[in-house]
């Protein structure tokens with residue numbers, strides 16, 4: 429296996445069918461026709477009431493470095509599936525398309541476009557797999573992180589997942605997504621370096637095993653560090669771990685900052701209460717109790733219900749693997765394409781399953797907020813030439829159950845899809861990670877609590893404008909008639 433191509437690039441990070449379709453467009457002479465694709469997901473992750481968008485930074489990096497290197501082209505040639513002229517086109521490929529996207533930290537919902545790609549048939553097809561790969565993972569982790577953070581509240585929660593993540597990239601980008609979702613720090617040092625996420629860490633059981641007793645290990649650690657968290661459950665939390673931590677803290681006095689202790693097994697409600705008493709009685713009321721071990725929002729919520737005296741949480745596996753739902757199921761669908769006459773025509777993917785039907789046309793998504801209470805009324809998907817800001821009142825209806833409707837007045841409409849690339853040039857200045865986190869919190873504050881509860885939340889409205897709805901119905905009708913004529 430050859431892993432060491434000096435000029436390896438992410439350009440081939442795609443399903444082979446993108447290239448086979450591209451070769452067809454290219455040889456048929458239609459590759460430069462315009463097309464618009466939109467990415468959306470159909471089902472809310474974890475049955476949550478909202479999802480948190482993350483992934484744009486990785487998409488921007490990917491697009492900015494998208495070109496085929498010599499070894500990419502040579503590899504494609506070696507497969508014997510592509511002709512020389514097409515490979516020559518790829519060798520000189522540059523992305524000149526437009527990308528519009530939600531901003532990271534934005535709250536996103538099912539059945540609304542999150543990323544929109546407009547360009548030639550060739551370039552829009554080329555980027556499908558990479559965009560979906562990024563989004564399908566990062567939205568899951570950012571949303572899972574937000575769920576966990578909503579239970580943790582003002583307490584600190586640290587990301588501990590790298591060792592359990594599905595490989596290097598997932599650990600790194602997952603950590604960033606978790607930070608966007610509301611985590612406070614990470615144990616992944618490279619994520620600290622690359623993204624500026626605060627790093628944080630205690631020590632493992634191996635340290636205690638090396639010294640063969642808690643006291644010696646904690647003492648050695650205290651002699652070599654200022655901030656100290658001692659892991660107290662290697663042998664016996666209450667009989668050995670905590671007494672040793674207290675002894676070292678007393679002996680070292682002001683020479684160290686005794687941050688607290690970490691518990692990593694056992695009944696954490698029971699143990700944390702006992703440990704709290706021991707620390708308080710020993711004169712360390714400010715020492716924190718940190719808990720880790722297969723935690724997620726359900727366990728944390730349950731531990732809180734039991735009155736566990738835990739101050740800080742470390743969460744790994746269940747966050748970084750998006751444990752209870754392995755993928756978001758986001759898709760990339762063509763919504764408009766140039767015809768023989770050079771006109772853009774909307775296009776639809778039909779299905780017997782209503783949820784699987786796409787919404788034709790190039791869109792904008794508007795977040796409708798009530799000016800009186802500042803709360804979100806719902807999202808309003810329009811065709812891209814509509815602007816609800818010009819209206820005094822907005823008729824919003826559920827596109828599947830049109831009798832569910834309301835008229836909104838005195839509203840603000842905020843366009844969510846922003847220009848990221850125009851003609852292949854990046855026009856978007858990325859906010860800092862801190863700004864993204866703050867934005868996510870502001871957006872959450874605007875959401876009614878009913879959409880935010882972690883169990884059985886209300887369904888947030890994602891409505892279509894009348895024009896968008898009529899366009900969809902008209903296309904469904906036209907296609908049904910066409911199919912009928914075939915029989």
Ligand SMILES: Nc1ncnc2c1ncn2[C@@H]1O[C@H](COP(=O)(O)OP(=O)(O)OP(=O)(O)O)[C@@H](O)[C@H]1O
Nearest residue numbers: 692693694695696697698721722723727730731734
């Ligand atoms: N009081 C509690 N209520 C609910 N769940 C708890 C409580 N205490 C611990 N848990 C959770 O129960 C699960 C199992 O805990 P346990 O200590 O048995 O783990 P373990 O993995 O078997 O221990 P070890 O890490 O020593 O192998 C973990 O997910 C842990 O977070």
Ligand SMILES: O=P(O)(O)OC[C@H]1O[C@H](OP(=O)(O)OP(=O)(O)O)[C@H](O)[C@@H]1O
Nearest residue numbers: 588592692720721722723743744745746
């Ligand atoms: O449980 P998570 O949420 O994934 O958090 C990360 C876990 O990683 C460490 O365990 P380690 O790798 O030492 O193995 P362990 O399962 O034996 O504790 C740490 O002590 C946590 O238990």
Ligand SMILES: O=C(O)c1cccnc1
Nearest residue numbers: 588615628629630631742
């Ligand atoms: O610093 C820690 O305590 C830590 C880091 C990664 C995994 N588990 C624990």
